[in-house]
Amino acid sequence: MRYLPNTDQDRRAMLAAIGAKDIGELFADIAEPTRLGRELNLPAPMAESQLRAHLGSLAAANATVNDYACFAGGGAYDHYIPSVIPHLIMRNEFYTAYTPYQPEVSQGTLQSIYEYQTMIAELTGMDVANASMYDGASAAAEAILLAMATNRRNQVVISRGVHPETRTVCKTYTAGQGVTFHEAALLADGTTDPASAATLVTDKTACLIVQYPNFLGVVEPLAELAKAAHEKGALFVVVANPISLALLRPPGEFGADVVCGEGQPLGLPLGFGGPYLGFFACLEKYQRRMAGRLSGMTVDTRGQRAFVLTLQTREQHIRREKATSNICSNEALCALAACVYMSVMGKQGLREVAAQCIQKAHYAYERITALPGFSPAFASPFWSEFVVRTPVPPAQLQSALFERKFLGPLDVGAFYPEYQGLAMFAVTERRTRAEIDALVSALEVIAR
Amino acid sequence: MNRLEPLIFELSAPGRTAYSLPELDVPSKDLSALLPPGAVREAPPELPEVSEVDVVRHFVRLSHLNHGVDVDFYPLGSCTMKYNPKINEDMANLPGFAHVHPYTPQEAVQGLLKLMYDLQRDLCEIGGMDRFTLQPAAGAHGEFAGLSIIRAYLVSMGQGHRNKVIIPDSGHGTNPATAVMNGCVMVEVKSDARGGVDLDALRAELDHNVAALMLTNPNTLGLADENIHIIARMVHQAGGLLYYDGANANGTLGWTRPGDMGFDVMHFNLHKTFATPHGGGGPGSGPVGVKERLAAFLPVPTVEFDGQRYFLDYNRPQSIGKVRSLYGNVGVAIKAYTYIREMGAAGLKRVTEDAVLNANYLMAELKKHYLLPYDRYCKHEFVLSGNWQKNRSGVRTLDISKRTLDFGMHPPTNYFPLIVDEAMMIEPTETESKETLDRYIRVLKEIDRETAEEPDKVKDSPHTTPVGRLDEITANRKPNLRWRKDG
Numbered sequence: 001m002r003y004l005p006n007t008d009q010d011r012r013a014m015l016a017a018i019g020a021k022d023i024g025e026l027f028a029d030i031a032e033p034t035r036l037g038r039e040l041n042l043p044a045p046m047a048e049s050q051l052r053a054h055l056g057s058l059a060a061a062n063a064t065v066n067d068y069a070c071f072a073g074g075g076a077y078d079h080y081i082p083s084v085i086p087h088l089i090m091r092n093e094f095y096t097a098y099t100p101y102q103p104e105v106s107q108g109t110l111q112s113i114y115e116y117q118t119m120i121a122e123l124t125g126m127d128v129a130n131a132s133m134y135d136g137a138s139a140a141a142e143a144i145l146l147a148m149a150t151n152r153r154n155q156v157v158i159s160r161g162v163h164p165e166t167r168t169v170c171k172t173y174t175a176g177q178g179v180t181f182h183e184a185a186l187l188a189d190g191t192t193d194p195a196s197a198a199t200l201v202t203d204k205t206a207c208l209i210v211q212y213p214n215f216l217g218v219v220e221p222l223a224e225l226a227k228a229a230h231e232k233g234a235l236f237v238v239v240a241n242p243i244s245l246a247l248l249r250p251p252g253e254f255g256a257d258v259v260c261g262e263g264q265p266l267g268l269p270l271g272f273g274g275p276y277l278g279f280f281a282c283l284e285k286y287q288r289r290m291a292g293r294l295s296g297m298t299v300d301t302r303g304q305r306a307f308v309l310t311l312q313t314r315e316q317h318i319r320r321e322k323a324t325s326n327i328c329s330n331e332a333l334c335a336l337a338a339c340v341y342m343s344v345m346g347k348q349g350l351r352e353v354a355a356q357c358i359q360k361a362h363y364a365y366e367r368i369t370a371l372p373g374f375s376p377a378f379a380s381p382f383w384s385e386f387v388v389r390t391p392v393p394p395a396q397l398q399s400a401l402f403e404r405k406f407l408g409p410l411d412v413g414a415f416y417p418e419y420q421g422l423a424m425f426a427v428t429e430r431r432t433r434a435e436i437d438a439l440v441s442a443l444e445v446i447a448r
Numbered sequence: 449m450n451r452l453e454p455l456i457f458e459l460s461a462p463g464r465t466a467y468s469l470p471e472l473d474v475p476s477k478d479l480s481a482l483l484p485p486g487a488v489r490e491a492p493p494e495l496p497e498v499s500e501v502d503v504v505r506h507f508v509r510l511s512h513l514n515h516g517v518d519v520d521f522y523p524l525g526s527c528t529m530k531y532n533p534k535i536n537e538d539m540a541n542l543p544g545f546a547h548v549h550p551y552t553p554q555e556a557v558q559g560l561l562k563l564m565y566d567l568q569r570d571l572c573e574i575g576g577m578d579r580f581t582l583q584p585a586a587g588a589h590g591e592f593a594g595l596s597i598i599r600a601y602l603v604s605m606g607q608g609h610r611n612k613v614i615i616p617d618s619g620h621g622t623n624p625a626t627a628v629m630n631g632c633v634m635v636e637v638k639s640d641a642r643g644g645v646d647l648d649a650l651r652a653e654l655d656h657n658v659a660a661l662m663l664t665n666p667n668t669l670g671l672a673d674e675n676i677h678i679i680a681r682m683v684h685q686a687g688g689l690l691y692y693d694g695a696n697a698n699g700t701l702g703w704t705r706p707g708d709m710g711f712d713v714m715h716f717n718l719h720k721t722f723a724t725p726h727g728g729g730g731p732g733s734g735p736v737g738v739k740e741r742l743a744a745f746l747p748v749p750t751v752e753f754d755g756q757r758y759f760l761d762y763n764r765p766q767s768i769g770k771v772r773s774l775y776g777n778v779g780v781a782i783k784a785y786t787y788i789r790e791m792g793a794a795g796l797k798r799v800t801e802d803a804v805l806n807a808n809y810l811m812a813e814l815k816k817h818y819l820l821p822y823d824r825y826c827k828h829e830f831v832l833s834g835n836w837q838k839n840r841s842g843v844r845t846l847d848i849s850k851r852t853l854d855f856g857m858h859p860p861t862n863y864f865p866l867i868v869d870e871a872m873m874i875e876p877t878e879t880e881s882k883e884t885l886d887r888y889i890r891v892l893k894e895i896d897r898e899t900a901e902e903p904d905k906v907k908d909s910p911h912t913t914p915v916g917r918l919d920e921i922t923a924n925r926k927p928n929l930r931w932r933k934d935g
Contacts, residue, residue: 134589
């Protein structure tokens with residue numbers, strides 16, 4: 001067995017050194033009624049070539065964004081992933097390391113986390129960022145816990161424009177804490193109703209959460225919403241798309257207290273939903289309540305600049321039941337991928353990706369809404385994702401497009417019962433004019 | 449010695465680029481026509497401006513400053529730093545898995561759904577459970593989901609007042625933190641002289657408020673709890689449930705199963721037991737298994753099979769909801785699935801036998817030089833104390849660990865579990881050879897000699913690593929968590 005180097009001779013020698021007569025003696029303390037007493041019922045083992053054939057056939061039974069032009073979004077986006085990223089994150093010293101508890105032999109991980117933290121803080125316009133969380137939805141849930149710990153309040157106002165799955169995760173995460181949720185309504189233009197938010201946010205509200213751009217693709221007017229939160233002493237939490245922030249004014253400039261979100265667009269494969277990356281940034285005044293790991297700069301005994309996990313007294317392995325969160329493992333390698341992505345794209349490239357998204361999305365939007373029967377659902381500014389009313393039910397449209405090798409649009413009615421008959425298209429920089437034109441032609445035919 | 453590396457921001461030069469994008473092939477509009485006034489970002493984020501060569505060399509040089517399983521021995525207790533098979537990585541990276549959008553029509557992701565379904569079935573068999581979900585992204589995340597399921601079940605049974613979670617003093621820090629996140633009250637029970645749960649202490653806590661006992665077995669001392677079936681009966685009789693923390697499941701495969709021990713809910717750490725890499729801290733995966741009576745409370749969606757097609761079931765009214773978006777760390781699940789398929793039943797049993805053999809061999813040799821507080825056969829790991837060395841020359845466990853780095857090996861987990869003074873928790877795993885174990889024994893013997901004869905050499909270590917010990921106090925008092933352009 002190739003991963004088990006012990007030979008029978010080794011085993012005998014080790015048993016002799018231990019003073020045990022056989023391997024079973026080492027398991028003698030397993031309580032008799034709990035012993036399995038039979039072999040596990042698992043499929044027969046496979047050699048590497050057989051694994052490759054078996055997994056290859058399972059992989060072949062899935063539709064990929066290489067074979068289908070992807071116009072599906074809803075939180076997971078088909079951006080181009082530069083070749084550099086897999087090469088670097090598959091460096092053995094990175095991916096076979098554990099959490100950097102021994103900084104003397106973990107400077108690679110620690111420095112890259114510090115660089116990642118800096119990039120996320122820059123992108124969001126915030127002071128500090130942590131080393132990562134599980135995904136965008138759980139990061140939003142952690143933002144609620146931070147807000148509750150900060151102002152000792154237990155109500156949350158969340159915009160209906162926040163991804164439905166994120167809203168569900170927030171509720172599940174805080175179910176044990178006696179939190180009451182209120183949903184701020186959306187206006188007919190798809191933005192969060194500031195009057196609704198202002199009414200719902202009270203002096204019992206821990207935080208107001210909005211998404212930017214929101215689930216429907218609409219760029220929320222953050223200034224008014226920030227005001228609604230801050231007037232009542234609630235924290236303002238913005239769940240953002242990281243790539244959009246290279247082009248859109250960052251939430252930090254609108255007075256956000258926490259900016260978090262799904263980091264998948266930053267160089268991570270779609271991967272049927274994971275592993276992804278929750279990014280989390282906040283103002284400095286909250287940093288000691290922030291959950292998750294933090295890499296900080298310091299010096300070593302030789303006077304060299306170096307990095308170390310810091311503020312660990314927030315964490316479960318030190319504080320146990322008094323920790324800010326139970327999070328231990330995070331998504332470190334995904335954060336490294338995002339760090340490499342942001343290094344490769346750089347100041348100019350990330351802006352250009354964001355700019356190509358908005359241009360291509362608007363090109364697609366104008367062409368699609370010019371088709372008979374298709375009309376804009378929300379007359380609001382958007383970045384790379386938009387919603388249209390369709391002449392055929394969106395689910396039917398989706399299947400017909402799928403047959404023609406297009407993925408998407410999403411059926412908004414499947415996420416929002418009140419939005420039946422609406423379809424949402426996502427257009428990233430990867431889509432070409434030819435693909436968009438072909439999509440438009442297909443829509444024309446399907447709707448005819 | 450590897451040189452330290454500047455920050456990527458310090459390599460930046462205005463105008464230098466590493467990206468490659470096609471020309472925009474649609475008409476370009478002025479941003480002011482697309483977005484309202486004030487919506488466009490004025491000051492760009494200070495991201496680096498570097499070439500592709502700069503990026504590659506920077507991160508390759510950073511990697512040289514790291515220790516990983518692929519570099520050398522990594523006996524970090526309770527973390528199961530076993531070798532990560534390369535075929536697993538290749539399989540997870542197949543385009544048919546890696547480049548699939550999560551909202552692709554279910555008919556067009558049958559391969560992925562089948563893999564997830566079959567992995568769940570195999571985890572049920574290995575854990576002795578009835579149903580599994582792959583949604584939790586890590587062990588602690590699984591604990592949270594599992595305890596939420598227990599709470600939801602108790603509420604459904606009219607037992608919502610039960611909010612006490614019992615955790616042994618040897619438990620992982622995530623256990624009490626999880627209990628509190630779930631709105632429960634945590635009580636600690638002490639361990640007995642043999643390292644198991646003290647039955648009298650447990651009995652004293654078993655009242656009508658008990659929601660659950662969270663237990664790791666083998667525990668963090670590396671010891672199988674000899675009374676586990678009695679413990680399970682006691683907790684169940686009191687109306688509580690049992691949660692199995694799967695961090696140490698590498699000591700059980702094919703020999704005993706959490707479900708057969710009496711646990712109602714459990715998680716596996718795929719990144720420990722099932723050989724997926726730790727990635728410098730993640731991504732992990734913490735699938736949660738339950739007995740049938742708790743299945744209704746699993747997070748949505750579950751992966752189901754109707755005899756013809758696999759599908760995602762969201763229609764589960766008693767579900768706790770979701771602990772993360774979508775379906776979990778599927779990429780990690782693919783690696784674990786590949787591993788289980790390669791090993792088979794006999795292979796997995798051999799994994800545990802060799803893990804336990806390696807640990808007992810190390811323990812038998814090292815107890816001649818270091819205090820072994822619980823001297824009985826261990827499972828996949830064991831805990832030594834550095835007290836002999838501390839009392840002899842003031843050398844602490846931390847010093848011994850730092851000195852280990854000079855020999856190119858990673859130290860054990862230090863100062864955990866909390867019930868052992870100067871703890872060194874050592875988990876060799878099954879993928880290490882006797883030669884490696886013998887080398888480690890020689891290193892720890894040599895360090896023991898040094899603590900007696902030249903203690904300063906140990907106290908001042910490490911000597912050969914890229915950086916020396918770090919000033920953690922300043923890092924905590926004046927946190928510097930990011931670079932700024934203006935310093």
